[in-house]
Amino acid sequence: ILNVEQSPQSLHVQEGDSTNFTCSFPSSNFYALHWYRWETAKSPEALFVMTLNGDEKKKGRISATLNTKEGYSYLYIKGSQPEDSATYLCASPKTGRRALTFGSGTRLQVQP
Amino acid sequence: ETGVTQTPRHLVMGMTNKKSLKCEQHLGHNAMYWYKQSAKKPLELMFVYNFKEQTENNSVPSRFSPECPNSSHLFLHLHTLQPEDSALYLCASSQELSGQGTYGYTFGSGTRLTVV
Numbered sequence: 001i002l003n004v005e006q007s008p009q010s011l012h013v014q015e016g017d018s019t020n021f022t023c024s025f026p027s028s029n030f031y032a033l034h035w036y037r038w039e040t041a042k043s044p045e046a047l048f049v050m051t052l053n054g055d056e057k058k059k060g061r062i063s064a065t066l067n068t069k070e071g072y073s074y075l076y077i078k079g080s081q082p083e084d085s086a087t088y089l090c091a092s093p094k095t096g097r098r099a100l101t102f103g104s105g106t107r108l109q110v111q112p
Numbered sequence: 113e114t115g116v117t118q119t120p121r122h123l124v125m126g127m128t129n130k131k132s133l134k135c136e137q138h139l140g141h142n143a144m145y146w147y148k149q150s151a152k153k154p155l156e157l158m159f160v161y162n163f164k165e166q167t168e169n170n171s172v173p174s175r176f177s178p179e180c181p182n183s184s185h186l187f188l189h190l191h192t193l194q195p196e197d198s199a200l201y202l203c204a205s206s207q208e209l210s211g212q213g214t215y216g217y218t219f220g221s222g223t224r225l226t227v228v
Binding site: 004031032034036042043044045046049051089091092093097098099100101102103104105 | 116143145147153154155157160162167168202208212213214215216217218219220221222
């Protein structure tokens with residue numbers, strides 16, 4: 001993996017379903033993995049910043065895990081609600097750079 | 113309001129115009145960033161400033177000219193743009209002390225730019 005990649009590109013679920021998405025990133029010279037939520041017509045909002053292999057973080061119904069050795073992170077949403085509808089971005093700094101490189105995002109739509 | 117304010121929210125400009133985008137943060141962050149999002153593309157880094165010094169220029173054409181007079185303000189001066197420069201321009205800031213991207217960004221709401 002040379003860049004930050006996310007899958008799936010989009011996801012439609014029913015209210016109450018649990019769901020998860022994947023972020024893959026270069027595992028060499030790893031520093032940090034970020035998750036952001038971006039609702040339509042709003043600013044991207046930071047969810048998690050993860051730095052340690054095996055790290056798990058939780059914020060309400062949303063949680064994330066990190067595997068730096070194999071270069072992936074999962075974002076889980078338990079019991080999806082319509083207000084969870086947004087694009088979820090992951091990002092990581094490239095080797096030797098301060099700034100974040102973003103994936104293309106996973107667009108989640110939760111149907112009531 | 114997130115703490116990062118961008119103006120204007122929308123801008124339509126002709127290819128021969130000169131305009132500027134403004135970004136302001138009073139979060140005490142030392143790093144500020146310009147990102148561009150074109151249709152169906154990921155956020156693309158343009159410029160990075162740390163303590164008002166430019167630290168990264170991601171091969172951005174010279175028709176985009178950034179300015180950072182202090183740690184709280186960041187501008188993007190635009191001149192002789194092309195229609196393909198139409199995009200959402202996002203400003204962000206972070207308290208980046210480690211130089212390793214370990215601090216979360218606070219984003220502005222963006223400027224939707226249309227070049228006609």
